[in-house]
Amino acid sequence: MNQSSQLAGDESADRGFLVVMEHADLGYGKWRVLSDVNLSVSKGDFLAIVGPNGAGKTTILKTMLGIIRPLRGNVAKAPGVRFSYVPQRQSMDEVYPLTALEVALMGRYSLMSPIGKPSRSDLAFVLSCMERVGIEDLADRQFRELSGGQKQKTLIARALAAEPDLIALDEPTNDMDVASEYAIMELLRDLYDSQKITIVMVSHLLNVVVNYAKTIALVDGGLKTIGPVSELVSSENLFRVYGIPVELVECGTRRVVLAGR
């Protein structure tokens, strides 16, 4: 039996869960990617789903968001909880002649009347979201002409426009230079700290994750383990997942993950 449902109001309120996966098998059609996944995201989490390429990280995220249904088991959302999604920016079809503002406005659509155009207040709110992420001057630029970092910020502004309880991001700093990667991660940290938005991100970049996320889920052929970054990120655990020696080095207030000896 597969099921996407809502948590009972009391249950979610008591434990602060926004979404819970129980004994869920995940995949596409007949293709099972992960089996028996148990995972919950609580209000105020900053969860990073980490693992090698092809481990099934994105599949977990998409199932959590309701984009795909679990093949078996249960995925339940708290009543009234609102999710926003920031997909991999490379998946955006660049043939569409949309401005950054038009892309960001899409985040507002689910809150608007199904009929008609965005109101002035919708427009003002979306512009304030663009300002929040520092791209208000790009509103009239074509989305396809923006740099990778600018596109990512536009997609984050779109996610904020939906006034979400939880933002889910798929590889938000993939293929970025160091400066853009730092800017995006600092922006996410700021949103987490100042707006108390729950964040779930998928990444294969361990150096990014260990310095920002609070909780980590290690995935490889199944959900291996989940817990606080400070407890779970160890050379032993990373060896179990990646199959090669991994060293964790403290560098001032930051941590660096080094592969190999």
Next chain:
Amino acid sequence: MSEVFTVPFLRVAFAGGLIVGSLCAFLGVHVVLRRIVFVGAALAQVSSAGVGLALCTGANPATVSLALTLGGVAAFAVRFGNRRITQESIIGVAYALASAIAVLFVAKSAHAEAYMLNLLSGNILTITPGQVYLTVFLFAVTVLMWSLFQKQFMFSAFDPETAKAHGIRVAFWDLLFYVILGIVISFSIRVVGMLLVFAFLVLPAVTALLLSQRFVGIYAFAIVSAAVSTVSGLLLSYKLDLPTGPTIVVFSGILLLASSIVSKLRG
């Protein structure tokens, strides 16, 4: 040349061609952006197979053609989860099968064969005033649907996964888009023929996308491009006694070439 506009059936042909062209050009912008250009060709072929079936069985061609086209619409609207079969290949299968079935349906009837040949190349000069009114109605409904639900159509097409995560019913809006497209194609090919419908769905949209980066401009350029090629093609075909449909398509191609030069010069 002005005497063209005094001939009643030519006036109707102008009006019909302009409206069918504008309607297909408007929808064609989204057909091109969704990268489903050959869905248009396949649906046109499915529609013609429906006409063939109707001629073979003595049923009403309009009804059977529409029913079969909507069946095709339902198949194309599904985003297949099977990674071994792409949607592109399903479109190819539908195109090939529908073409073959249409030929088989009419193989034994000389009358049906002539009808199908007309359907293939089209004869814009045989448009009736009733068809023109119906096209105006279809155009009005399409534009109304678009102005009401543009948000949903756009979000579902541009970024379906995020739209779904944000609570937009992507499958429904995709299906509605394909239903509108199917109805327009099914009706239009009986008015102007498959060649013109396919050309109107693709060429004006590509021309417009080269000339503008804003949707208002893109719609405007697409419609103007379809209108200019219809009028020019009709006049030239009248003057030189050429087949009307192909002349219009060639004119549309010349406009596309000109717009690509303008686009290159702009940089």
